[in-house]
Amino acid sequence: MRVHLVDGTYELFRHFYGAPSLLDASGQERAAVAGVIRTLVVMLEEGATHLGVATDHIIESFRNDLYPGYKTGEGVDPVLMEQFTPLEDAVKALGVTIWPMVEVEADDALAAAVEAADRDPRVEQVIIYTPDKDLAQCVRGDRVVQFDRRSGTVRNEAGVIEAFGIPPSSIPDYLALVGDSADGFPGLQGWGPKSARTVLAAYARLEHIPASSTEWTVSVRGAPKLSATLREHWNEAMLFRRLATLRTDVPTVSVDALEYKGPAPEFEALAASWGRAELWTRARNILERVQSGSARG
Numbered sequence: 001m002r003v004h005l006v007d008g009t010y011e012l013f014r015h016f017y018g019a020p021s022l023l024d025a026s027g028q029e030r031a032a033v034a035g036v037i038r039t040l041v042v043m044l045e046e047g048a049t050h051l052g053v054a055t056d057h058i059i060e061s062f063r064n065d066l067y068p069g070y071k072t073g074e075g076v077d078p079v080l081m082e083q084f085t086p087l088e089d090a091v092k093a094l095g096v097t098i099w100p101m102v103e104v105e106a107d108d109a110l111a112a113a114v115e116a117a118d119r120d121p122r123v124e125q126v127i128i129y130t131p132d133k134d135l136a137q138c139v140r141g142d143r144v145v146q147f148d149r150r151s152g153t154v155r156n157e158a159g160v161i162e163a164f165g166i167p168p169s170s171i172p173d174y175l176a177l178v179g180d181s182a183d184g185f186p187g188l189q190g191w192g193p194k195s196a197r198t199v200l201a202a203y204a205r206l207e208h209i210p211a212s213s214t215e216w217t218v219s220v221r222g223a224p225k226l227s228a229t230l231r232e233h234w235n236e237a238m239l240f241r242r243l244a245t246l247r248t249d250v251p252t253v254s255v256d257a258l259e260y261k262g263p264a265p266e267f268e269a270l271a272a273s274w275g276r277a278e279l280w281t282r283a284r285n286i287l288e289r290v291q292s293g294s295a296r297g
Contacts, residue, residue: 003117003258004048007130008055008098009106011036012087014149016080025273029079033087034274039149040096041279044286050258053091054109055084057100061108063183063243070243071184093267094283097258099251107134111246114138116253123255127154134180136160137171137246165197166204173206176241177230185240188229195220206230206237262287 015035022031043051059073073081084100091098099109110128117126118140128135131148138144139160146155153159160168177196179187202218203209210216211231213223220226230237263283271279 001050001122001124001255002048003050003052003113003123003126003255004043005110005113005117005126005128006040006043006051006053007106007110007128007132007135008036008053008087008091009084010130010132011039011053011149012055012083013080015039016077016083022274028082028086030083030086030274032080032083033090034276034279036087037090037094037271037279038276040091040094041282041286044260045282049260049290050255051260052097052099052113052253052258054099054101054106054113055088056106057084057088057102061101061105062103063105067185067239067243069184069186071182090267090270093264093270095261095263095267095287101251104247104250107132108247109251110135111138112248112251113253113258114144115248117255118144120255132182133164133171134175134183134244134246136164137168137244139168164193166200170200170204172241172244173200173204175244176206176237179240180244183243185243187240188233188237190222190226190229195222195226199226206241260286260290262290 012032016032019031019035021029022034024030040051040053059071059076063070064072088098088100101109110130114126114128117123125142126144128138128144128146129149130146131150135146136155139146139155139157142156148155155163157168164171164174166174174196175187177187177191178193179185198218198220199209199216209230213227216223263280267283268280271277
């Protein structure tokens with residue numbers, strides 16, 4: 001089997017800014033919600049059997065307690081924010097496993113799901129549907145890959161190395177040095193993608209980088225200053241790496257629970273309220289196909 005893991009927060013943003021307005025029967029904006037649900041239905045129609053979606057039920061997480069500058073919900077369009085709970089309800093009604101995260105983030109939930117799926121010998125491959133560079137740390141060979149829906153490209157471990165110059169395990173260290181504007185932490189002054197990838201390609205982890213640049217085995221422009229900055233701001237670098245490191249302990253994920261078993265009865269009325277009654281029909285057809293295949297097996 002293949003396990004498909006979807007970054008619901010990213011998908012909601014993508015559809016919110018890319019789809020025309022759609023009001024439900026009560027006059028509420030639901031284009032983004034309906035768009036994500038349609039995406040999931042298409043995935044199921046194309047053969048996905050084990051599927052999970054993670055969302056940031058609230059934007060803030062434990063990382064905001066660690067670093068005051070970490071991302072918050074400030075500036076997010078209220079019409080978009082209002083659609084998180086309806087999306088979670090709609091995914092559940094469709095019959096797809098949903099993880100609405102509060103203390104940790106959607107990315108952490110996806111990382112936890114990757115760990116659970118990767119441990120299961122029945123799983124042939126895990127596909128993470130997000131372009132988020134944070135999730136690149138979860139990629140493993142061809143077994144765990146990222147799929148970027150915008151470009152239609154799959155990124156395996158070789159693809160991560162090609163893109164960043166480092167293996168997936170070094171991604172948190174890389175982000176600690178260069179920062180992550182999307183998550184709200186700046187990295188270390190002077191360190192850029194080129195210097196970070198050159199040094200980490202040689203040493204992999206921050207603690208393996210020699211204290212003095214005279215001991216470095218790679219040539220980097222401005223090495224003495226970069227080395228001094230790293231040592232002077234070591235605690236910040238460790239904090240930024242912690243912010244960038246995904247947790248894999250929550251939620252508890254069962255691969256069997258990800259198996260699609262069809263929509264709940266309430267999904268029919270929900271799809272109709274969007275003027276998208278065909279989504280109910282398509283979901284039922286998927287279930288009939290799955291049941292028919294199981295009966296033949």
